[in-house]
Amino acid sequence: MGATPCSANVLTDRLLRSWLRCRRRAWLDRYGDEEQRLWTAHRTLQLDDQQRNFVALLPRKPSRGLNACSQGAAGVVGLRLKGLDPAGQPLEAHPPLLQRVDGRSRWGDFAYRPVIARQGRRLTREHRLTLALVGRLLETLQAAPVAEGLAVAGAGRSLHLERVSLVGGLQRQLADALAKLAGDLLLSDPPPLVADRRKCKLCSWRGVCDAVASAEGHLSEVSGIGSRRRQMLQELGILGLQDLAAADPGDLGSRLERFGEQHGEVAHQLVAQARVQRDGRCERLDSSLALPELINAPGVLLYDIESDPDARDDFLHGFVRLSRRLDGSWDLKGAKYHPFLVIYEHGEASCWQRLQRMLNNYPDWPVMHYGETESLNLLRMAQRQGAADVELAALRARLIDVHERVRGHWRLPLNSYGLKSVASWLDFCWQQVGVDGARALLWWRQWRGSGPRDRGCSHSLRWIFQYNHDDCLATWAVAVWLLKQDELLKQDEAGLSNTGT
Ligand code: SF4
Incomplete structure (x- = not known):
């Protein structure tokens, strides 16, 4: 950091997007030390999603550049739009796609409108203002008004198209946002950390900002x-x-x-x-055992799901089968990993039957997972597949949320009670460095392709399995710590009763 801010620099659509997420992020995008940026799978996932949406929208591959516009191509990519805002500030945008629409422009009896791919469930201010910026610059280029943009989403299941009006109040909001962005880029120090730090998880500057938050x-x-x-x-x-x-x-x-x-x-x-x-x-919150179900359990199934949240799709159910030796110790070396992939074309019923077989093979074994996703989604699947009430009740009784047990019994010196944070604090190491759920989702999409004839490299699947397997083992690492604390509690209680207190 520390470069001299310069007011003459161009405001781009990328800077605007960053600024709308976090003022500090736009500042760091311009002046931050690139070497401190961390790679995040989020951007690659966005581009992958965008590509699939545009393929579903257009009849054929889009053409490139200004020539394509003058020839009236149905879709155009690779343009760099330039212009000035009313205050004389240079602006620039790289629209991901322009789509030909009815109208009259400098090129003939047609015009263009900007298109974006929307990730997430609804259109945000970021989507609207980015479209508005591209629309404003496109108007000058095509010498025709751009009254609306288009947001597309949902490729793969059902393509959803939403027309977005770019006139009126949105242009005023854009002018206001650009003026504030320009002001922030004149600051000699970065703006404060974003108020809602959940946003930092997806940001490439999280390493720099986490260090600042911790030091402060x-x-x-x-x-x-x-x-x-x-x-x-x-x-x-x-x-x-x-x-x-x-x-x-x-x-x-x-x-x-x-x-x-x-x-x-x-x-x-x-x-x-x-x-x-x-x-x-750490501080114990109560005097009951955190995992009493494990006292006499013959083994446990460690369970973790990998999901595509946008598609509401749980694509992998992973289990580690961990049995108990006769002396009561846990046979971690002999534990076996069982991945169950959910292939869309095969249908959910076949996946449920395989999961049911796995669960029925070990009827007395608790199923341990970290967080509520696994229990909610497994029970919902069982319900959709017509499981009887008695089967649902038995399943519900077997599921143990380790995260809930940690929160209910302990206060830990950590800023998050998530699996990564708690297991890392206990010195558990994931075999693959820097991998998270977003990265696993990216590997999944790369492997899945557009269907059975378009499968990607099998390495991607192996990496997902490794990540999922490690999450199951991390869950066990946390459970082992809880069991140790339960043991210490029992010893303390036994000591107290022996001394008659
Ligand atoms: S890590 Fe968080 S505070 Fe830092 S720039 Fe990114 S979003 Fe803003």
Whole structure:
């Protein structure tokens, strides 16, 4: 960082997108040290999704460049649009696709409109303003108005088209956003961290910003504090983790009640969480065992799902079968991994039958998973496939959410209780470095292609299996820690009763 900000630089559609997600991100895009950027699968997933949507939208491959526009091609890519905003600020955009529509332009009896691929369930301000910027620059190029853009989504199942009006209030919003973006790029230091730090997970600057948050003791570092709570605490003069840890919980609770009774009630938990993080210690929350179901279990099934959230598709159900030796120890070396792929063309019924066989082979074994996704989605699948009430009840009784047990029994010195955070704290190492759910989803899409005749490289599948297998083992690593703590608790209780106290 530290380059001199320069007002003469161009404002691009990419900078605008970054700024709409986080003001700091746009600043770092321009002045940040590229070497500190982390690769994220998110952008590649977006491009992959865009490609599939455009293929579904257009009758044939789009043509490239200005010549294609003058010849009236149905779809055009590879254009760089340039212009000035009303304040004389240079603007630039690379539209992902222009689509020919009825109208009259400098090229003849047709015109173009900008198209974007929408990821996620709804159109956002980012989609609208990016379309508006491209529309504004396209108007000048084609010498014809651009009254609307098009957002496409859902390729693969059913293509969804949404027309977006680019006139009126949206142009005013664009002018306002561009002026603020230009102002932020004049700052000599980056704007503050984004209020809602969940956005950071998908950002390539997360390494730099996580280090800043940690060094500053940023309030977002305290588990349980999102943007709204952070704002309330700041209004009460609590600016960082240290302030929160030093606060009196009763007093803070009364002061937080002015924002609503429920906020007052969580004050005690927030202060306690800040204190364990400040002091680097864990705190037991109650005196019951965290995993009593494992005392007599002959084995456990460790279970993890990989999903495509946009397509609402669980494409992999992975199990690790972990049995118990006669002496009561767990045979981790002999544990076996069983991946169940859900191929869309094969239908859900066939997947459910295979899962049912697996579960029925080990009827007395608890099924352990981390987070509620696995239990919710497995039970929903069983319901859709007509499982009887008694089967559903038995399945429900076997499912153990390790994340819920951690949260219910322990306060940990961590800013997140997610599997990656807790298992890493216990020194568990994933075999593949830097892999996350988004990366696994990318591998899946690369392998799946557009259908059975278009399968990708089998390495992609192996990498997904490895990642999923490791998530199952990470879940076990957390369970082992809980079991150890349960053992210590039993020993303490036995010691107390022996001394008669
Ligand atoms: S990591 Fe978070 S705070 Fe940093 S630039 Fe990205 S979104 Fe903004």
